[in-house]
Amino acid sequence: MSSRCQYQISHYPLRKLNTTTGGHMSPHQTKLEIDRLIREKECAHRTTLSRQRRWQLERLGKFPQRIHLGERTVAWRLSEVMAWIDEVSADRNSEV
Numbered sequence: 001m002s003s004r005c006q007y008q009i010s011h012y013p014l015r016k017l018n019t020t021t022g023g024h025m026s027p028h029q030t031k032l033e034i035d036r037l038i039r040e041k042e043c044a045h046r047t048t049l050s051r052q053r054r055w056q057l058e059r060l061g062k063f064p065q066r067i068h069l070g071e072r073t074v075a076w077r078l079s080e081v082m083a084w085i086d087e088v089s090a091d092r093n094s095e096v
Contacts, residue, residue, distance in 0.1 A: 037067065037075035046081055 040051065047054065057063035064080035 036078050037069075038078050038081065039073075039075050043076050043081060047085065 038046070043054065044051065049057075054063055058065060064076050064084055066074040066076055068074055
């Protein structure tokens with residue numbers, strides 16, 4: 001491991017940290033990292049929305065569609081969730 005990077009330890013997947021800037025790596029992450037599937041817990045953590053609210057928004061076409069992995073298992077594409085977060089942030093900033 002280089003002296004410039006370290007790995008964040010948490011119950012979520014490991015993310016490389018850029019210790020020179022003190023934050024996460026640049027928004028230009030690898031395609032593999034962004035196109036992975038995230039499950040309920042991480043989706044809730046990233047969006048700060050409850051399961052019910054995300055379901056409502058999904059039915060209205062205002063949140064990314066879930067992907068059914070099994071009979072009782074769903075996930076979302078991280079790239080779609082991050083794009084939704086960027087869109088919501090942009091809308092909020094344009095109203096100000």
